[in-house]
Amino acid sequence: MRQFSREADNDKPMTIRQVAELLICLVIAVIFVRHFVVEGYMISTGSMAPGLLGYHKRVVCPLCEAHFKLGVAYDDSTSLVDVNPGEPTHCQCPNCGKDDIDIRDVPKTQGDQLLVHKNAYWLRDPKRWEVVVFWNPALGPEAYVKRIIGLPGERIQVVNGDVYVNGSLAMKSLTQVKATELTVYDDPNRPTDADWQPRWQIGPQWQRLPDGFQSSPSDGWSWVRYQHWLRSGGRHRTRVKLTEAQFAAVSEQLALGSDGFPFVAQNEVELHRETLEVEARGVVSDDLKRRLLAASRSEDFIRRIREFASRSHFAPIQDNYGYNAGQRTIPVRDIGIEVVLTSHTRSGLFVSQLATPAGVFECVLNLETGAVHLFGAEKEVAVVSGRFAPSMLSEDVVFSLRYVDQQVMVVLNDDLLLPVHAAPDGQGGEAQNHSPIGFATRGADLKIHNIRILRDIHYTAGRARNGVDEEFRLGDEQFFVLGDNSPVSSDSRNWKDGAVDRHHLVGRPLLVHLPSSPKAVRLGGADYLIRVPELSRIRFIR
Numbered sequence: 454m455r456q457f458s459r460e461a462d463n464d465k466p467m468t469i470r471q472v473a474e475l476l477i478c479l480v481i482a483v484i485f486v487r488h489f490v491v492e493g494y495m496i497s498t499g500s501m502a503p504g505l506l507g508y509h510k511r512v513v514c515p516l517c518e519a520h521f522k523l524g525v526a527y528d529d530s531t532s533l534v535d536v537n538p539g540e541p542t543h544c545q546c547p548n549c550g551k552d553d554i555d556i557r558d559v560p561k562t563q564g565d566q567l568l569v570h571k572n573a574y575w576l577r578d579p580k581r582w583e584v585v586v587f588w589n590p591a592l593g594p595e596a597y598v599k600r601i602i603g604l605p606g607e608r609i610q611v612v613n614g615d616v617y618v619n620g621s622l623a624m625k626s627l628t629q630v631k632a633t634e635l636t637v638y639d640d641p642n643r644p645t646d647a648d649w650q651p652r653w654q655i656g657p658q659w660q661r662l663p664d665g666f667q668s669s670p671s672d673g674w675s676w677v678r679y680q681h682w683l684r685s686g687g688r689h690r691t692r693v694k695l696t697e698a699q700f701a702a703v704s705e706q707l708a709l710g711s712d713g714f715p716f717v718a719q720n721e722v723e724l725h726r727e728t729l730e731v732e733a734r735g736v737v738s739d740d741l742k743r744r745l746l747a748a749s750r751s752e753d754f755i756r757r758i759r760e761f762a763s764r765s766h767f768a769p770i771q772d773n774y775g776y777n778a779g780q781r782t783i784p785v786r787d788i789g790i791e792v793v794l795t796s797h798t799r800s801g802l803f804v805s806q807l808a809t810p811a812g813v814f815e816c817v818l819n820l821e822t823g824a825v826h827l828f829g830a831e832k833e834v835a836v837v838s839g840r841f842a843p844s845m846l847s848e849d850v851v852f853s854l855r856y857v858d859q860q861v862m863v864v865l866n867d868d869l870l871l872p873v874h875a876a877p878d879g880q881g882g883e884a885q886n887h888s889p890i891g892f893a894t895r896g897a898d899l900k901i902h903n904i905r906i907l908r909d910i911h912y913t914a915g916r917a918r919n920g921v922d923e924e925f926r927l928g929d930e931q932f933f934v935l936g937d938n939s940p941v942s943s944d945s946r947n948w949k950d951g952a953v954d955r956h957h958l959v960g961r962p963l964l965v966h967l968p969s970s971p972k973a974v975r976l977g978g979a980d981y982l983i984r985v986p987e988l989s990r991i992r993f994i995r
Contacts, residue, residue, distance in 0.1 A: 492571060493966065494586055494596055494959075496564035499524035500936035500943060501584070501598055502776040503635065505962075505994070507564040509776070510556050511970065512544060516649070519548035519642040521775040524941075525561055547775025548636075549644040550684035560971040563984070567598065567994070573961035579604070579932065581618075582629045584994055586959040587934070591948065596959060599944050600633075603933025605955070608924040611946065614772075614785065614911035615858060616935075620924075624858040625909075627869055632995035633910050633937055637681075637770055637788070640665065640904040650766065654678045658894070665793075665902025668894040670801060678891040679790070679906060682766050687735040688782035689768040692725075693761035699754050700729045706748035735782075737762040767887040772911040774938055781940055786810050786878070787909035789855030789862075790890050792901050796820050796846040801897025808889040809856040811876035816854050816863050820846060820897055825870055827863060837863075839871045857909045913939045919951030930955040962994045 499507040502524055509522045525540045543553045569586050579585060583601050588594040603609035608619050616623040625633070638652060641664045653666070658675030660667045666677055695703065704724055721741050723732045733741070742762045746755060769784035790805060803818045812830040819825070823843045826835035845866070852870075855862040861874040892901060912935060919925045920933060925945070927933055931952035936942025945951040968990035973980050 492569050492960075494567045494569055494598070494962075496567065496598060498564075499776055499941060500938050501600070502774070502938045504632065504937055505565050505567070505584070505598065505965070506562075506776075509562055509564070510559040511562055512546075512554060512556055512559060514546035514549060514551050514554065514642070516551045516646050517546060517549040517642040517644040519546060519639060521547055522562075523556060523778070524776045541778040544778060545686075545780060547773055548639055548642050549649060550686075551644070552685060560973075562970050563968075565965045565990070566967045567962040568964050568966045569960045569962050571960035574958055579958065579961075581623065582625060582632070584962050585932075585934065586962055587953050588957045588959060589948075589953075590957060591950065594957075597934075598962065599934035599936050599942070601932055602935045602945070603920075603925070603927050605927055605929050605931055607933075608926050609920045609933045609945075610924045611912045611914065611921050611935075614783070614787075614913070616912060617924075622859055624860055627862060627864065627873075628995060630855065630857050630862065630909065631867075634789070634907050635774070635910070637773075637906040637908050638679075640906075641902075648684065650682050652680055652682050654680060654888075656893070662900070662902065665900060665904060668897055668899045668901070670798075670896050670898050671894075672896065674804070674893045674895050676891050676893040677901070678888050680888045681768055681770050683736050683768050684766075685736045685738070686780055686782075687768045687771065689765075689784075690732055690734055691737070691761065691765040692730045692732045693757050694728065694730050695754070695757065697729060699749055699751065699757075700724070700726070700731075702748040702754075703731060703745060706744055731761070733761070733765050735765070736768075737765040769887065770889065770906070770908060772908070772913075772940070774940060776938060777941055779940075783911060783913070785908050785911045787855075787857045787911070788889060789853055789857070789907040790892070791851065791853035791905045791907060792892070793903040794846070794850050794852050795900040795902065797898040797900070799843055799846050801899065802895045803852075803897055803899060804893050804895075805852070805854045806891045806893075807854055807856050807861075809861075809876065810878040811856070811859065811861075812879075814854070814856070814861050814874075814876070816871075818852070820899070825863065827861060827871055827874060829874075829876070837871045837874050841865060841870055853907075855907065910937055910939060915939070915942070915944070915946035918947055918949065919945055921946060925951055927952055932958075964991065964993045966991060 496505055496507050503522060506522055507524055509524050512523050513520055523544050542557050544556055545552050546554060579601050581601055581604060584598060585601050586596055586598050589597045602616050610617045655661060655666060655677045656675035658669050658671045659677055668675065721734055721738060725732060745758045770788055772781045772783045772785050800821045803820060804815050806813065806815045815828045817826045821843060823841045825839045825841060827837040829836045851866050853864040859877050861876050863871040890906060914921045925933060931954055933945045934953055935944045968987045969984040970987045972983055972985045974983055
């Protein structure tokens, strides 16, 4: 009798029927996984930018060489008049403020594609600050991606840019803070043009480097302070007081104009006759400055106007989004600084400072002993203390000091260096501070580089239908959602029905997958754009 071994059976070639059965099983598995486990969704709008991108253009500033994304497709716009929902032809650099960057020849890039875990909420409930995909039955239905802010049964309200839940401020963890932070200024991308005024004012013990600053050991403190200098725009206010004669001359000049025609930029300036003050809104333009100077040849008057125009360039940190065509002008309170520390001698002290609505906070690091102290208004007594291993300084370390959601966070290499310190608003005024951030050393040979100025999301009122003027109460199976790009996001603030029902939740996005960008190729004497995979954009979603 002929004997067949298992090995012999395995060596037989597959039949057409077996191949067909295998392909059918594979198709069934793919359908099953897609229907019940994961599915891909494309983002087309900018409501979650810059963390998650819709259709956009990838722009490089010709002055500071900063790379940024500019959205070309938005959600239904809010009522904000300074956000242009159309496709822009020119834009402004969010890093250095360079105006009129021509982007007409910059190709569009598709939005992020999300791989969504559809069963994520079968095993547990959604959590606050998680990103979620859901169906919006009032609009098609269409699949939307937003961040969960309110949970079933809660009362939600947006107040002064923050989220309140049941009357108390909703605070984010460090992981959640890093997931929603935005860069205000990236110091390695410094402009080189003559019109730019450096945003850092440095003390005598500091040397300016291409990517940061180098301190030399000294017995006293030597500071580097950040000033938020703008090229143009803004809605901040600057005043100058004049004499009666100077004020009368300015009034006449602005009413008629030196060219015999009415002044064309009256929206830039306001005259206060009772106090003899001229008030500018935003940066004083060259045209306004020229007209003011034409009012008098007095040396005192010229000095006052020039100083007035110079001061108008300094403004509070504002809620600008480089992704949006329009620039925002609401001062923000939740700010931070992140730096890379390179210690050459592992000795001396390093201090970082933030001016906040809760007062001025300073964090002092002893580079020799590893002692860390956070000081508040009472400089003599630390509000929080801790330690780190000085041996960490044998390599570059990333240090940050943040004020977010009325909390002060001290972070070293992505971990909290001190317990989070609660710091409720109360002192007032510091949010308008034009120089809210600084750092200093004493007795340290220290390089500070790769500096970033950061801010948190400032939630705007939008159309204020829900959860703005008064609390919005959620039902037992309802959620309140907001977009990270608050000025242009269509979300629970704006919809007629602000709640998202539980049965409309699709799932939780896990990662951005299959990203691509347009590349130009030349074939047969003609240029074509093709989609090229961009693996660097693959990332997990926080």
